[in-house]
Amino acid sequence: MIYFDNSATTIPYPEVLRTYQEVASKIWGNPSSLHRLGSQAGQLLEASRQQIAALLAKQPNEIFFTSGGTEGDNWVLKGVAFEKQAYGNHVxxxxxxxxxxxxxxxxxVSQGFEIDYAPVNKAGFVDLxxxxxxxxxxxxxVSIMAVNNEIGAIQPIKAISDLLADRPTISFHVDAVQAIGKIPLEDYLTDRVDFATFSGHKFHAPRGVGFIYKKAGKRITPLLTGGGQESDLRSTTENLAAIAAMAKALRLVFDKDAANLSKIAAMKERLFNELSRYEDVILFSANQDFVPNIVTFGVKGVRGEVLVHAFEEHDIYISTTSACSSKAGKPAGTLISMGIPKSLAETAVRISLDDDNDMEQVQQFLTIFKEIYHKTSKVR
Structure with a gap:
């Protein structure tokens, strides 16, 4: 099997799964309980928070655990909007x-807020x-993603931070789900960023766990009310085993960062160069200002889902740009926003690499692609 869909979800590291199993089987007290088992669980919870904060060069009281990226994005967008509604209604x-x-x-919008959508240029970058x-x-x-999940374009977070530098009344949120382990921390978690969203399964942690960064002093409406967990902002018993595993995964990703990126970039370059040789291949991703792990392309006249299933027959797994919306059968929204005609956007597929992959897999993919390409000649 060749798994080239790492932007959808990554395979948990073995060490991470061991941490999850050990915590789930040995530290099963409720972190909110007063007895010794609860205290033991509570200490591990806070140790995990401290480790994540230290890796991000932030403070532990700025890290809040969630179930993942979707929850985090929903919480920040809605929580900040309602918290600041007395000062304005524009997002x-x-x-x-x-x-x-x-x-x-x-x-x-249904709750009385006004929304504007910042456009992007033809390359997929926000127009400042x-x-x-x-x-x-x-x-x-203002909410801008750090890395676009469909084509891998690195958004100008530093430049947007400068733009908002003299506008302290505007909260700045960054969806950093695709950024961990792909670009330097300082490129997307600047001092001007007030909120950031992270999802564990994008960096080899289990699914169903994530966290948000909330700058100290910034306010947000609670997501869940009840028992008072997460400083009264998200009241529910914490998924301790997954949180501890996520902290482990984040440390491993940061430890492997430099070597991994070099290896992954070399694989992307090989794919990029070889695919560009085909007359009817359109490359939607680029190298400069794009993450090293994503190559998005299409074959003229061939719908993306056709390519996905063609590769699946050879036990090779890629995706039609976004796992969260692929089943809807819609073309990549990012490509449409870039001005790509719908007929071409519908051909898009995404290869997303990780350190689990190697150059031998890349070569095998290219061999199979050549076969598929020639089989689709009549369609093209």
Missing amino acids: IVSDIEHPAVKESAKWL KALEQLIRPETIL
């Missing part, structure tokens, strides 16, 4: 955000001048 998100952000923004022109006195939140 800006980019036109290429993940559905967790865009759908949350659409829901906010257009973004600046959208800002109003009543703007309370």
Whole structure:
């Protein structure tokens, strides 16, 4: 099997699974309980929080655990909007955000908020001048993803941070789900960022666990009320085994970072160069200002899902750009926003690499692609 769908979800590291199993079987007290078992669980919970905070160069009281990226995006968009409603009702998100952000923004419209969508240029990057022109006195939140999940474009978070530097009344949220282990921390978690969303299963942790970063002093409406967990902001018994495993995964990713990126970048370059040789292949991703692990391309006249299933027959797994919306059968929203014609956007497929992959797999993929390409000649 060749698994080239790591932007959808990664395979948990063996060490991470061992941590999960050990915690689940040995430390099963409720962290909120007063007895010794509860104290033991509570100490591990806070140790995990401290480790994550240290790896991100933040403070433990700025880390709040969630069930993943979708929950985190929903919480920040809605929680910040309602918390700051007395000061304004205008929110800006980019036109290429993940559905967790865009759908949350659409829901906010039904609650009386006004939403503007910052456009992107033909390469897939947020247009800074257009973004600046959208800002109003009543703007309370700007939400921009760090790395686009469909084509891998690294968004200009530093430049947006500079744009918002003298506008302290505007909260700045970054969806960093695709950024961990792919680009330097300082490129997307700047001092100007007030909130950031992370999802464990994107960096070899179990599914169903994540966290948000909330800058100290920034306010957000509670997501869940009840027992008072997570500083009264998300009341539910913590998934301790998954949280501890996620902290382990984050440390491993940071430890492997430099070597991994070099290896992954070499695989992307090989794929990029070989695919570009085919006359009817369109490359939607690029190398400069794009993450090293994503190659998005299409074959003219061949729908993306056809390619996905053709590769699946050879036990090779890729995706039609976004796992969260692929079953809807819609073309990649990012490509449409870039001005790509729908007929070409519908051909898009995404290869997303990780350190589990190697150059031998890349070569096997290219061999199978050559076969598939020639078989689709009549369609093209």
